[in-house]
Amino acid sequence: MNNVFVYCEIEGTTVVDVSLELLSKGRKLANTLGVQLECICAGKGLDGIEKQVFPYGVDKVHVFDAEGLFPYTTNPHASLVVNLFKEEQPQICLLGATVIGRDLGPRISSAMHSGLTADCTELEIDSFEMSIGGVKKFYENQLCQIRPAFGGNIVATIVNPEHRPQMATVREGVMKKEIVDPNYKGEVVKHDVAKYVPETEYVVKVLERHVEKAKHNLKGAPIVVAGGYGMGSKENFDMLFELAKELHAEVGASRAAVDAGFVDHDRQIGQTGVTVRPKVYIAFGISGQIQHLAGMQDSGIIISVNSDPEAPINAIADYVINGTVEEVLPKMIKYYKANNK
Amino acid sequence: MSLKIVVLAKQVPDTRNVGPDAMTPQGTINRAALPAVFNPEDLNALEQALRLKDQFPGSTISVLTMGLPKSAEVVREALYRGADCGYVVTDRPLGGADTLATSYTLAQAVKKIGDYDIILGGRQAIDGDTAQVGPQIAEKLGLTQVTYAEEILKLDEQARKVVIRRHIDGGVETVEAPLPLVVTVNGSAAPCRPRNAKRIMKFKNATAVAERKPEDADKYAALIAKKPYLDIPQWGAADIDADPAQIGKAGSPTNVKAVKNIVFKAKESRTLSASDADIEGLIKELLDGKIIG
Ligand SMILES: Cc1cc2nc3c(=O)[nH]c(=O)nc-3n(C[C@H](O)[C@H](O)[C@H](O)COP(=O)(O)OP(=O)(O)OC[C@H]3O[C@@H](n4cnc5c(N)ncnc54)[C@H](O)[C@@H]3O)c2cc1C
Ligand SMILES: Cc1cc2nc3c(=O)[nH]c(=O)nc-3n(C[C@H](O)[C@H](O)[C@H](O)COP(=O)(O)OP(=O)(O)OC[C@H]3O[C@@H](n4cnc5c(N)ncnc54)[C@H](O)[C@@H]3O)c2cc1C
Numbered sequence: 001m002n003n004v005f006v007y008c009e010i011e012g013t014t015v016v017d018v019s020l021e022l023l024s025k026g027r028k029l030a031n032t033l034g035v036q037l038e039c040i041c042a043g044k045g046l047d048g049i050e051k052q053v054f055p056y057g058v059d060k061v062h063v064f065d066a067e068g069l070f071p072y073t074t075n076p077h078a079s080l081v082v083n084l085f086k087e088e089q090p091q092i093c094l095l096g097a098t099v100i101g102r103d104l105g106p107r108i109s110s111a112m113h114s115g116l117t118a119d120c121t122e123l124e125i126d127s128f129e130m131s132i133g134g135v136k137k138f139y140e141n142q143l144c145q146i147r148p149a150f151g152g153n154i155v156a157t158i159v160n161p162e163h164r165p166q167m168a169t170v171r172e173g174v175m176k177k178e179i180v181d182p183n184y185k186g187e188v189v190k191h192d193v194a195k196y197v198p199e200t201e202y203v204v205k206v207l208e209r210h211v212e213k214a215k216h217n218l219k220g221a222p223i224v225v226a227g228g229y230g231m232g233s234k235e236n237f238d239m240l241f242e243l244a245k246e247l248h249a250e251v252g253a254s255r256a257a258v259d260a261g262f263v264d265h266d267r268q269i270g271q272t273g274v275t276v277r278p279k280v281y282i283a284f285g286i287s288g289q290i291q292h293l294a295g296m297q298d299s300g301i302i303i304s305v306n307s308d309p310e311a312p313i314n315a316i317a318d319y320v321i322n323g324t325v326e327e328v329l330p331k332m333i334k335y336y337k338a339n340n341k
Numbered sequence: 342m343s344l345k346i347v348v349l350a351k352q353v354p355d356t357r358n359v360g361p362d363a364m365t366p367q368g369t370i371n372r373a374a375l376p377a378v379f380n381p382e383d384l385n386a387l388e389q390a391l392r393l394k395d396q397f398p399g400s401t402i403s404v405l406t407m408g409l410p411k412s413a414e415v416v417r418e419a420l421y422r423g424a425d426c427g428y429v430v431t432d433r434p435l436g437g438a439d440t441l442a443t444s445y446t447l448a449q450a451v452k453k454i455g456d457y458d459i460i461l462g463g464r465q466a467i468d469g470d471t472a473q474v475g476p477q478i479a480e481k482l483g484l485t486q487v488t489y490a491e492e493i494l495k496l497d498e499q500a501r502k503v504v505i506r507r508h509i510d511g512g513v514e515t516v517e518a519p520l521p522l523v524v525t526v527n528g529s530a531a532p533c534r535p536r537n538a539k540r541i542m543k544f545k546n547a548t549a550v551a552e553r554k555p556e557d558a559d560k561y562a563a564l565i566a567k568k569p570y571l572d573i574p575q576w577g578a579a580d581i582d583a584d585p586a587q588i589g590k591a592g593s594p595t596n597v598k599a600v601k602n603i604v605f606k607a608k609e610s611r612t613l614s615a616s617d618a619d620i621e622g623l624i625k626e627l628l629d630g631k632i633i634g
Contacts, residue, residue, distance in 0.1 A: 115594030323615025
């Protein structure tokens with residue numbers, strides 16, 4: 001009772017990365033609270049699924065294995081989570097801020113009448129005094145859900161002290177995936193799906209489904225070279241791809257560069273794109289608006305190439321190169337080729 | 342067959358164009374500095390509705406918005422583009438709502454509209470960016486939902502089924518869902534058709550009560566007496582039979598505990614020029630330190 005729950009998203013029979021990241025975070029929250037970490041795995045052909053999640057410190061896996069649970073459709077998954085939550089009364093529930101998590105989370109929050117905070121960047125436990133509806137109370141061990149708000153210019157801490165579970169979604173790559181113990185052993189509970197999901201809930205049929213593996217590995221790349229609106233053109237981006245090839249790096253972009261059509265949308269870094277934390281991040285013609293920084297500020301070494309010495313990104317850069325991308329980019333390629341023997 | 346379509350449309354501050362004056366010196370949002378716009382993905386939803394209407398003549402599209410009195414602007418905009426009618430839900434006690442209270446209020450308003458086959462909204466609003474309201478309305482109305490929709494491919498009137506292509510992580514899928522249904526439409530769906538000049542003429546004086554200046558009351562009364570469609574119905578909490586405990590701040594489980602301005606600590610950085618010497622020096626330094634290479 002009152003444990004920390006993670007809804008694990010499953011593609012085929014594999015638990016996706018964002019869920020493993022959430023298990024890592026969930027483990028820490030559970031430790032702070034002195035409770036257990038539980039997770040839900042719902043799909044088809046899930047024998048042995050627990051092996052994927054135990055190393056992250058899961059104490060109990062709720063397995064729902066039945067025809068009709070993969071591919072995901074809203075109602076059956078919502079129904080099993082809601083009915084399980086009525087029994088288990090979790091205090092926290094975390095979901096990925098993925099298409100599935102953002103389809104399912106609000107459905108659960110509506111049914112449970114509990115608050116849901118979207119796209120959190122940090123989750124912490126804290127105790128505090130707060131006045132709700134004119135009544136001041138001391139609330140112990142609450143989940144503080146921190147999310148960028150209003151286009152990222154402010155960061156809001158959201159709490160829901162009077163309702164359970166406290167629900168939050170988190171984007172992929174925001175939390176760190178950490179194995180606690182490769183031999184960690186928890187309990188497996190195989191549920192009778194029919195008890196949780198009435199036949200009438202299977203209302204949506206998936207006629208066709210097409211999923212492609214990501215075309216790049218931006219998230220895991222040790223070096224990221226990113227271009228912004230200051231790149232000026234698609235042609236200049238070709239130069240960036242050339243540099244990336246030399247450096248074995250991946251190419252990222254700001255939203256302004258994506259909007260300008262310089263590069264594909266799936267390379268956008270930031271609050272509404274991918275979060276990266278490479279060893280080296282080189283920003284070309286990126287001003288460094290807060291929404292962009294949200295996706296790369298934890299990078300190891302940050303190098304900024306910008307014609308404006310006052311560009312905000314320079315404030316968080318280790319190296320600032322005052323110059324245009326047209327000048328600097330070819331020189332970087334040239335001197336890298338010359339010196340990397 | 343004709344369909345009863347409801348489109349959810351929100352008026353939002355244009356966060357895509359946040360300028361330096363968007364924040365007050367105190368660090369709060371200066372809403373006045375941001376133009377209020379039709380939430381972009383709600384326009385995609387409107388287009389899907391209009392396409393259904395093209396396909397099933399005689400269908401009606403009702404636009405529903407909740408917000409400040411001036412949010413009637415989005416209703417007018419939708420009328421210019423082809424919607425048949427619209428409703429504005431506005432009332433003091435509705436303020437401060439989180440997504441749960443918002444969806445409750447909108448679900449109550451949908452019930453008041455009554456007859457509906459399909460409810461279309463945007464995937465998400467650009468201010469809150471949560472994408473929660475659509476699914477929560479579906480849950481409250483006891484309907485299923487299709488989120489991230491890119492195109493309504495087919496609607497089978499006999500079987501009362503819709504086939505929809507939707508975006509999923511890393512791909513697309515095609516689903517078949519029963520009516521009545523809630524659909525949230527993704528920005529990658531077809532853009533909305535432009536305003537129609539004749540419709541602008543017809544609806545430019547359409548207003549909700551709260552928008553009218555008291556001194557213009559007579560003028561509008563005369564107009565509406567002749568052309569009743571110029572009155573955009575406006576509802577308060579009582580009109581939609583809303584439970585006071587479930588609306589506004591009181592009906593919102595989430596509470597904002599703290600809001601902080603983003604200030605980044607400056608690192609100690611080295612400044613270089615674009616000269617050959619500086620760039621080569623940097624590359625060598627990074628290579629020597631095994632940082633790259
Ligand atoms: C809700 C919301 C979510 C958002 N999410 C994201 C997100 O996920 N990711 C993201 O990146 N943005 C996001 N944004 C947009 C963000 O606010 C900025 O608009 C965007 O990051 C700006 O991109 P930019 O730095 O490339 O462009 P600009 O701000 O236009 O900056 C261009 C920079 O290039 C420099 N420059 C110009 N010419 C040259 C040259 N020849 N050589 C060198 N430098 C040059 C300029 O000095 C300037 O610093 C979001 C915004 C909102 C409201
Ligand atoms: C910066 C910020 C962060 C927030 N974070 C949270 C949070 O994490 N959790 C939370 O519960 N609340 C949050 N809120 C409050 C939330 O934004 C409001 O409750 C809002 O009224 C509805 O949510 P949304 O804008 O996120 O809409 P979304 O759920 O993103 O909207 C989806 C669609 O629903 C329809 N819709 C939504 N609102 C209306 C409306 N008023 N009228 C007509 N149609 C509508 C539109 O079709 C829209 O495209 C936040 C608000 C702000 C400004």
